[in-house]
Amino acid sequence: MAARTGRSVQNRFLCFAVALLIVSPAINSVQADVISLEFSGTYDTFGQTVFGLSGSAVPFDYTMTYDTSLNTSSLIIPAGAIIDGYTFGDSFYGYSASGITALNLTFGSQTWTAADLIPITPSGGYTADIWFNTDLSTATPTRTWLVADISSPTPLAPCYYLCELQIGGGFSGFEKVVMFDTRSFIVDGLSLPGISSKVVISSVPESVPELKTSVMMITALGLLGLVGGRWSGKPG
Numbered sequence: 001m002a003a004r005t006g007r008s009v010q011n012r013f014l015c016f017a018v019a020l021l022i023v024s025p026a027i028n029s030v031q032a033d034v035i036s037l038e039f040s041g042t043y044d045t046f047g048q049t050v051f052g053l054s055g056s057a058v059p060f061d062y063t064m065t066y067d068t069s070l071n072t073s074s075l076i077i078p079a080g081a082i083i084d085g086y087t088f089g090d091s092f093y094g095y096s097a098s099g100i101t102a103l104n105l106t107f108g109s110q111t112w113t114a115a116d117l118i119p120i121t122p123s124g125g126y127t128a129d130i131w132f133n134t135d136l137s138t139a140t141p142t143r144t145w146l147v148a149d150i151s152s153p154t155p156l157a158p159c160y161y162l163c164e165l166q167i168g169g170g171f172s173g174f175e176k177v178v179m180f181d182t183r184s185f186i187v188d189g190l191s192l193p194g195i196s197s198k199v200v201i202s203s204v205p206e207s208v209p210e211l212k213t214s215v216m217m218i219t220a221l222g223l224l225g226l227v228g229g230r231w232s233g234k235p236g
Helices: 002-028 211-232
Strands: 034-044 058-067 075-077 086-088 092-095 100-107 110-112 120-123 126-128 130-132 144-151 162-173 176-187 194-196 200-205
Touching: 034 176, 075 126, 086 120, 092 126, 110 162, 120 130, 120 144, 120 162, 144 176
Parallel strands: 086 176
Antiparallel strands: 034 058, 034 194, 034 200, 058 100, 075 092, 092 130, 100 110, 120 126, 130 144, 144 162, 162 176, 176 194
C-alpha cells in the first residue's frame, strides 16, 4: 500500500513537472525588455554660448533606460504604409514616456526631464512621446525623434523664452513621412541653436531574470528529486 501511494505521488509530481515545461514558453513570451539607450555626439555652437558651453565640438551624452512593459503607446507604422495620402519612408515605432525608468538629458547648466517630452504626431493623428525606427526589444535603433521643451521657463534664465532639445527628427511633406534626421539640436532662445553632425545611438539590454529560466530550474530540481526518490525506494 505504501509503495502504491509513493508511486501515485511520484506520478502526480511528474505530471506537474511536465505541465511546467509546457507552460514555461508561454510565460517567457510575455516578459518585459529593459533597454539602456545612449545618444552621444558633439555640438557646434557657432561661436555662441549655449547653456554655459561653447565650441565647434562640444560633447554630449544623453542616456535613457526604458521598460517596454510600461509602454502605453505600442504604435507601429511600417515603412511603405500610406496614411492620409502620405507614404512612410521609414518604420515608425511609438513609445510613451511612461516606460522611461531613468533619464539623463543634461547639457551644460540645463536639464530636461521625462515630463518635458512633447508628443509628436508624424501624420494621420498617430501620436507618441518618442519614435524609433526599430522595435527596442529586437534591435538597436539608428534613428529617433524626441523633443524635450520647456516653454516660458521660470525663471527665464538661462533661457529667454524656450529651452529645447531635439534628438533626431522627422519630416512630413511632399506626400512622404520620413525619420530623416540623425542629428541633435539644442536651443536656449537667445543664441543660434547648437547643431550636432550626427547622433550615435547605442543600446545595452539590462540583465533581467527570465521567468522561463526560473521555471526550468524548478522543474529540473523537481525531476532530480523524483529520480532520487525512485532510487532511494530500491533495495540496497
